[in-house]
Amino acid sequence: xxxxxxxxxxxxxxxxxxxxxxxxxxxxxxxxxxxxxxxxxxxxxxxxxxxxxxxxxxxxxxxxxxxxxxxxxxxxxxxxxxxxxxxxxxxxxxxxxxxxxxxxxxxxxxxxxxxxxxxxxxxxxxxxxxxxxxxxxxxxxxxxxxxxxxxxxxxxxxxxxxxxxxxxxxxxxxxxxxxxxxxxxxxxxxxxxxxxxxxxxxxxxxxxxxxxxxxxxxxxxxxxxxxxxxxxxxxxxxxxxxxxxxxxxx
Amino acid sequence: xxxxxxxxxxxxxxxxxxxxxxxxxxxxxxxxxxxxxxxxxxxxxxxxxxxxxxxxxxxxxxxxxxxxxxxxxxxxxxxxxxxxxxxxxxxxxxxxxxxxxxxxxxxxxxxxxxxxxxxxxxxxxxxxxxxxxxxxxx
Ligand SMILES: Cc1cc2nc3c(=O)[nH]c(=O)nc-3n(C[C@H](O)[C@H](O)[C@H](O)COP(=O)(O)OP(=O)(O)OC[C@H]3O[C@@H](n4cnc5c(N)ncnc54)[C@H](O)[C@@H]3O)c2cc1C
Numbered sequence: 001x002x003x004x005x006x007x008x009x010x011x012x013x014x015x016x017x018x019x020x021x022x023x024x025x026x027x028x029x030x031x032x033x034x035x036x037x038x039x040x041x042x043x044x045x046x047x048x049x050x051x052x053x054x055x056x057x058x059x060x061x062x063x064x065x066x067x068x069x070x071x072x073x074x075x076x077x078x079x080x081x082x083x084x085x086x087x088x089x090x091x092x093x094x095x096x097x098x099x100x101x102x103x104x105x106x107x108x109x110x111x112x113x114x115x116x117x118x119x120x121x122x123x124x125x126x127x128x129x130x131x132x133x134x135x136x137x138x139x140x141x142x143x144x145x146x147x148x149x150x151x152x153x154x155x156x157x158x159x160x161x162x163x164x165x166x167x168x169x170x171x172x173x174x175x176x177x178x179x180x181x182x183x184x185x186x187x188x189x190x191x192x193x194x195x196x197x198x199x200x201x202x203x204x205x206x207x208x209x210x211x212x213x214x215x216x217x218x219x220x221x222x223x224x225x226x227x228x229x230x231x232x233x234x235x236x237x238x239x240x241x242x243x244x245x246x247x248x249x250x
Numbered sequence: 251x252x253x254x255x256x257x258x259x260x261x262x263x264x265x266x267x268x269x270x271x272x273x274x275x276x277x278x279x280x281x282x283x284x285x286x287x288x289x290x291x292x293x294x295x296x297x298x299x300x301x302x303x304x305x306x307x308x309x310x311x312x313x314x315x316x317x318x319x320x321x322x323x324x325x326x327x328x329x330x331x332x333x334x335x336x337x338x339x340x341x342x343x344x345x346x347x348x349x350x351x352x353x354x355x356x357x358x359x360x361x362x363x364x365x366x367x368x369x370x371x372x373x374x375x376x377x378x379x380x381x382x383x384x385x386x387x388x
């Protein structure tokens with residue numbers, strides 16, 4: 001990542017490490033505001049990514065980093081020989097559960113439905129893994145523990161009965177939300193909030209504004225596809241800028 | 251897959267300067283690398299708060315915040331020392347402070363290594379980080 005950044009700097013990129021808090025996409029030059037400072041550009045590429053969805057529990061926030069995690073590849077290492085719960089039923093939940101069996105003694109996948117949404121091959125791999133068991137039709141009502149995770153309190157969605165599952169770690173893998181709130185009033189987004197882009201293109205509903213990476217991709221969401229679409233956006237922005245030049249000079 | 255930090259040039263950690271991570275030499279102009287054996291003396295000998303970034307080579311979000319920390323370090327170096335600790339190579343300190351998620355940032359006040367003054371978990375943007383670190387960089 002550092003190398004990409006250094007290369008971009010070498011080719012003249014200026015970096016402003018800050019969160020944009022307002023945009024104006026009505027017409028070029030488009031405006032981006034950071035803490036009251038205004039930046040204007042003839043083209044704009046949006047690549048704000050997606051954020052892992054959380055359960056929304058107070059206890060989850062309190063125990064984040066004390067056994068609650070949203071990143072198995074980052075944190076699996078800390079749970080060697082421990083019992084874990086993974087919440088979710090899609091590909092990423094199943095992938096995380098499978099990955100975590102490298103460290104954990106037992107991984108319980110907690111899913112609110114009675115079957116996985118994950119692809120067949122991923123699901124079959126999980127079913128065949130002796131370290132993974134399943135709690136179907138169950139949602140997490142609370143994470144129990146003081147200073148560290150001791151259990152998750154589950155509610156059976158069919159019977160409404162509560163039960164505690166003793167675990168030392170909880171990995172939340174219930175999906176991602178695109179970071180598109182800033183743009184939703186000004187760009188076409190789909191029902192889930194992903195910025196809509198043209199076929200085989202990163203163009204958005206506003207000419208000169210392009211979107212790349214996870215903020216416009218609910219299908220692949222991989223580093224390489226994000227980087228690939230980033231390259232597409234750069235080329236498309238370059239073409240757009242070149243096409244604007246004659247009018248700008250008039 | 252686990253990747254050995256030593257397999258990569260130090261420039262991956264911010265800055266082009268040669269720096270030997272395991273020996274605790276500066277990772278960049280503004281950031282020092284700590285180890286299990288240098289941690290205590292660094293914290294107890296500090297004359298300003300020290301922010302320790304617990305990270306590992308296989309942690310994507312850790313890489314995302316690296317340039318942010320580099321900027322914060324270069325802009326606030328007079329008030330806050332920023333340090334990095336590789337949890338793969340230095341498991342003892344990470345265990346002692348119950349670090350179970352990375353990136354975790356612990357801020358220690360000078361001399362107070364028994365207990366961190368602030369714990370921040372997960373990758374955050376610069377604005378949010380600065381807000382949560384306000385009392386140390388004010
Ligand atoms: C746990 C985990 C493991 C993964 N493992 C893999 C893997 O093994 N292989 C793989 O190919 N992919 C993997 N991925 C997916 C990959 O990380 C993403 O697809 C990729 O990072 C998306 O890139 P992006 O640039 O679209 O978004 P991101 O990498 O999310 O970057 C978005 C950036 O925009 C910034 N931002 C957001 N809002 C604003 C704002 N308002 N102003 C300024 N900046 C803002 C954010 O701070 C962030 O830096 C993984 C993802 C996760 C969460």
